[in-house]
Amino acid sequence: MPQMKNARGSFSVRSYVPLNISLPFEEADDVALSGNISSVQFPNLKSLSFLSIESDRRLDCDSIKKSLSAAANTTNGTIYCKSGKSNSGSGLIVDAKTVIGVAAGVVGLLVTL
Numbered sequence: 001m002p003q004m005k006n007a008r009g010s011f012s013v014r015s016y017v018p019l020n021i022s023l024p025f026e027e028a029d030d031v032a033l034s035g036n037i038s039s040v041q042f043p044n045l046k047s048l049s050f051l052s053i054e055s056d057r058r059l060d061c062d063s064i065k066k067s068l069s070a071a072a073n074t075t076n077g078t079i080y081c082k083s084g085k086s087n088s089g090s091g092l093i094v095d096a097k098t099v100i101g102v103a104a105g106v107v108g109l110l111v112t113l
Helices: 061-072 094-112
Strands: 006-022 027-041 047-055 079-082
Touching: 047 061, 061 079
Parallel strands: 006 027, 027 047, 047 079
Antiparallel strands: none
16 A cells, blocks of 8 residues: 555554554554554654554564554543453463463363362
């Protein structure tokens, strides 16, 4: 999409695989990004009406809001960002650790019977 400069109306991306988003927009009206979003960049952004980011992955929402607000000369109120579950030191998501813990407990119980 290097030729796209403006996104008038609604522009939406829903990703089911890890995706680094870098959009060339200079002006954008209503942008919605959701799913398995790894990073978000708008290197040419000058004007933004509304941006919504709902990522299943861990993002630094404060940093994204700060950089995009400064670039687009807008307020944090027009940028909504929700980051997914954080990873812990071992690299497994909390839900995966829970499943492993429950499975280990069930296997241990079956072995003792």
